[in-house]
Amino acid sequence: MNLILLGAPGSGKGTLAKLLSSKLRVPHISPGDILREGVKQDSPLGQIAKPFMTSGSLVPDEIIMKMMEKRIIQPDCGKGFILDGFPRTIVQAERLDQMLSNSGRSIDFALKFEVSDECALERLGGRRICSVCDADFNLYTKPPKKENVCDICGGKLFQRADDKEEVISNRVKVYREQTLPIEEYYNHQGKLIRINSEPNPNVVLKEILKVLEVG
Numbered sequence: 001m002n003l004i005l006l007g008a009p010g011s012g013k014g015t016l017a018k019l020l021s022s023k024l025r026v027p028h029i030s031p032g033d034i035l036r037e038g039v040k041q042d043s044p045l046g047q048i049a050k051p052f053m054t055s056g057s058l059v060p061d062e063i064i065m066k067m068m069e070k071r072i073i074q075p076d077c078g079k080g081f082i083l084d085g086f087p088r089t090i091v092q093a094e095r096l097d098q099m100l101s102n103s104g105r106s107i108d109f110a111l112k113f114e115v116s117d118e119c120a121l122e123r124l125g126g127r128r129i130c131s132v133c134d135a136d137f138n139l140y141t142k143p144p145k146k147e148n149v150c151d152i153c154g155g156k157l158f159q160r161a162d163d164k165e166e167v168i169s170n171r172v173k174v175y176r177e178q179t180l181p182i183e184e185y186y187n188h189q190g191k192l193i194r195i196n197s198e199p200n201p202n203v204v205l206k207e208i209l210k211v212l213e214v215g
């Protein structure tokens, strides 16, 4: 199954993408994760992407398309994939459709994660990530047992640069202006499914599996 996850920053797409990926046994592909890894390694891609990411703006379409084309032709995507954070613009959505149709594939569904603004802000502002194993915590909803320390590996927790309050408002603005229109793009194709993403992740997962009629 080829799925796209849509939703505002803080809507919980990343969390559900991981759960869905292990349930459906298809790869979870997140351009945000690939770019953050590039920044961490200081690769050429990371160097280009960093200023866009730290200001909460989008990385240019050309760069994202090249990166995603390379990923989606990998053999592990043959049995399906979950795209989390891509496409994010109409241009990306059109080029993705084109690319998939060239190899006789298409998107099955676009899941739109819906949460209130308050809930999204709490998720973003409270998010803390382990610098060693990438596990994520939330100060409000899933606090670590010991302040600033990872429950799993004891690594130090940090806040993502783009989860700082000043950057969050720009991410939300960019989302409304550039990403929200693609919801209509998939709605028009009859592929949009709206999901209430306020409950805890396992409840949301069950709901999704029910509407997809798997599990």
Ligand code: ADP
Binding pocket: 008, 009, 010, 030, 031, 032, 033, 035, 052, 053, 054, 056, 057, 058, 059, 060, 061, 064, 084, 085, 086, 087, 088, 089, 092, 162, 171
């Ligand atoms: P979010 O939690 O807002 O969904 P992500 O982890 O998906 O964040 O992405 C973080 C940043 O990476 C974005 O703010 C943007 O700068 C860049 N990025 C990720 N995906 C894309 C994309 N499809 N197009 C352009 N930029 C992207």
Ligand code: ZN
Binding pocket: 130, 131, 132, 133, 134, 135, 150, 151, 152, 153, 154, 155
């Ligand atoms: Zn850890």
